[in-house]
Amino acid sequence: MKFSTAASAFVLGLCATGTSAFAAEQIHIAGSSTVLPYATIVAEAFAEANPSFKAPIVEGGGSSAGLKEFCKGVGDDTIDIADASRPIKDSELEACKAAGVTEVQEIRIGYDGIVFASDIKGPDFAFEPADWFNAIGAQVLKDGQLVDNPNAKWSDVKAGFPDWDIAAYIPGEKHGTREVFELNVLLAGCKATKAYDAFIASGLAKGDAEKACAKVRKDGKAVDIDGEYNETLARIDSNKTGIGVFGLAFYENNKDKLKVATMNGIAPSVETIAKGEYPVSRPLFFYVKKAHLGVVPGLKEYVEFFLADQMIGPRSPAVAKGLVPAPKEERQKVLADFQAGKTL
Amino acid sequence: MTEAASSPPASRIGGTDVRKISKIDIGLKRRYAAERRFRTYGLLAVTIAICFLVALFGSIVSRGYTAFQQTRISMIVDFDPSIIAPNGDRSAAAVMSGNAFRFDDLIAASLQKTLEIDPNDEDALYDGLDLLSKGSAPMLRSMIAADPSLIGTKRSVDFYATGDVDAFIKGSIRADIPESQRLIKDKHIVLIEKLEKEGALRLAFNTGLFTNGASTRPEMAGVGVALVGSLYMMLVVLVLSLPLGVAGSIYLEEFAPKNRWTDLIEVNINNLAAVPSIVYGLLGLAVFINFAHLPRSASLVGGLVLTLTTLPTIIIATRAALKAVPPSIREAGLGVGASKMQTVFHHVLPLAMPGVLTGTIIGLAHALGETAPLLMIGMKAFVVEYPTTPFDPATALPTQIYMWATEPERAFTERTSAAIIVLLAFLLAMNSLAIILRRAFERRW
The missing domain is CATH 1.10.3720.10 (MetI-like)
Known part of the structure; x- marks a missing residue:
């Protein structure tokens, strides 16, 4: 038929124009959705500052998905950079090496802070990790005994907290944020309340006791949010006595709706996180395929551009968006390590 | 006794035929009622569906229609050749290379003139620049590269206001909440009012929404x-x-x-x-x-x-x-x-x-x-x-x-x-x- 002839001619034409476009013309990035806003800011600024390179393509998808894509191999159809909100795991590095990605460069770009916030019209909260552990831990210490969490209201957790039903919206288990939350809040609270010692005394090994500490109650008082922070905000909008976990940047953008709580008496801010005073923060990374440097146009320049003070320094656009900058020496060391070609 | 009380006298007189007809009548009524009920259910279902549809479209349109308009700040820009083309080369390639900050200087100069800012007052200048999209300098640069004959002229250029200023003008960031919780500070509001009085600030149709690619700056982002x-x-x-x-x-x-x-x-x-x-x-x-x-x-x-x-x-x-x-x-x-x-x-x-x-x-x-x-x-x-x-x-x-x-x-x-x-x-x-x-x-x- 006439139509199908035209159609096949079109497809053939597509293939003909396509083969030439196959060589990687631009940087391809995928990974953590926490790093995504910073990566896009830098990608945009990079394209504006270097009109000779094409703008990098940045995808989200999560740290694990990004690293999996990253470790698929070397070549045009694989990504060049994986963003991650946690260090690469040994198992992932092995998978990388097995697929031929033998040289991986680690770039630490700064820090991310996690804040606890409730509705703007509610009372002020001053939390300690122990309060969170007692509120949402699966098993807590009561009168010296390990029991299933009996606390139903915040006022049960600590005198002085409001008479609110506990409703905590915490990051879901696939979130990179969850690990930091478990380590710096639940585990810290578990140790502070001596529940950790009780777990050990009950015969658990060290690792199992830590796992027991990080376990969250399953009776609906703690809700895992697997989506974005917007969803957490919507939950708090509909339940004014809920308390949510947010990224610092998200909170900064929604200050008119949310009231932030202090942790160990320290209010989260770019300064307190950079100084290491605020306890709930984590480093952010991206990983570069060394084999692609010099092959993908602009890759080396992009990494150096990313590490410039103008991008992730104290008064940079990434910081305005919520990134907590690393101290100057650390930033300089990261850049020097990259330029020296240091690999993992 | 009960028989006589319940059945009408006519049926006893007329015999079996009348009773049959009256029974059929009762059945008809029931079937009509069933049909009416069914119609009501149907109507109800359609009404509910329409209500949901109206609510859906209503919420989307009421939230989205404002995005088709966008706040612009128009300022007279002096396309100074000594800044844009310091070595005299006015080609597009020359404009796209060299010091990227020279275009920020152009914008700063025109902002100082529009807002009558003292050239030595850096804080006031930065407060003013806060209102303009951070994408303004690259936009100006590609505008000059596309049309190098602009160099040497003075003309009015429409800049995008930042997304926050845009949201403020459209009322989704309100002025009556405390300053510490507000993304637009009091000093910015003063400047916005000044621009409005001069007629430099206006809402225009948002063509960028259809022509721009992805951007981290909401005012520059498009589909x-x-x-x-x-x-x-x-x-x-x-x-x-x-x-x-x-x-x-x-x-x-x-x-x-x-x-x-x-x-x-x-x-x-x-x-x-x-x-x-x-x-x-x-x-x-x-x-x-x-x-x-x-x-x-x-x-x-x-x-x-x-x-x-x-x-x-x-x-x-x-x-x-x-x-x-x-x-x-x-x-x-x-x-x-x-x-x-x-x-x-x-x-x-x-x-x-x-x-x-x-x-x-x-x-x-x-x-x-x-x-x-x-x-x-x-x-x-x-x-x-x-x-x-x-x-x-x-x-x-x-x-x-x-x-x-x-x-x-x-x-x-x-x-x-x-x-x-x-x-x-x-x-x-x-x-x-x-x-x-x-x-x-x-x-x-």
């Missing part, structure tokens, strides 16, 4: 790349799925023998139409990207995956349309000596065409709104530059909506709804086209 990506994908889907689907269904309907194999194929096609589209995304990732090594994020791969999702729909619609052509047409064709193929292509297919086209367009509309499979093949990405071929990275309208919906800035919230409006407009246009084509070619027997 341009997504539109082109979606267009390429629709083209690939149309070119592949229409001939394949129509050829497949003609063979199955007109030529294939009816046996266990064709039954199996039919069952499978019906099954495939119901497979969740994310499965096709995984398939596309495995086959087109990992095995065939097609580029990630390319609209060609998106189009191929969407072809897979729409093919069953098109085949089912085409087969139904072919089935609806009366057998007398085929018999008449064969009867006057036409071959089977001539009968099908000269008589049956033209008569089935309205149904085929409707099925295809509805399949395409379905593919246009499809999101899940695109997430798997990397089309949820930050893409700034327009794709020139279907092999270049691109996004699609639904993935763009998904990405904007996760952004924290207030200005992205309204853009999300605006992008939904754009998508709905396309869907509406495609469905109307389907109706028009059906009306135009429809043949009744």
